[in-house]
Amino acid sequence: MDTTMTKTMLWTLLAVAVAANGLLSSQLDGVFQVLLSVVAGGVGLAAIAGLVALKRTSSD
Numbered sequence: 001m002d003t004t005m006t007k008t009m010l011w012t013l014l015a016v017a018v019a020a021n022g023l024l025s026s027q028l029d030g031v032f033q034v035l036l037s038v039v040a041g042g043v044g045l046a047a048i049a050g051l052v053a054l055k056r057t058s059s060d
Contacts (some may be wrong), residue, residue: 007054010047017044 021040024033 003054003058007051010050010054014044014047014051017041017047 017040021037021044024036024040028036
């Protein structure tokens with residue numbers, strides 16, 4: 001897979017995770033909000049880790 005396409009997908013995934021986390025915090029309450037927020041945060045962190053890994057491999 002092309003790295004440009006991979007970067008685009010990771011940036012899109014990160015944007016969706018951040019938007020979902022913001023939406024969840026304003027719309028839901030309780031344990032369900034916490035669980036979905038943790039999942040969205042984990043997805044966001046995974047996207048950031050992927051972007052950092054791609055940056056490191058492309059600079060070598």
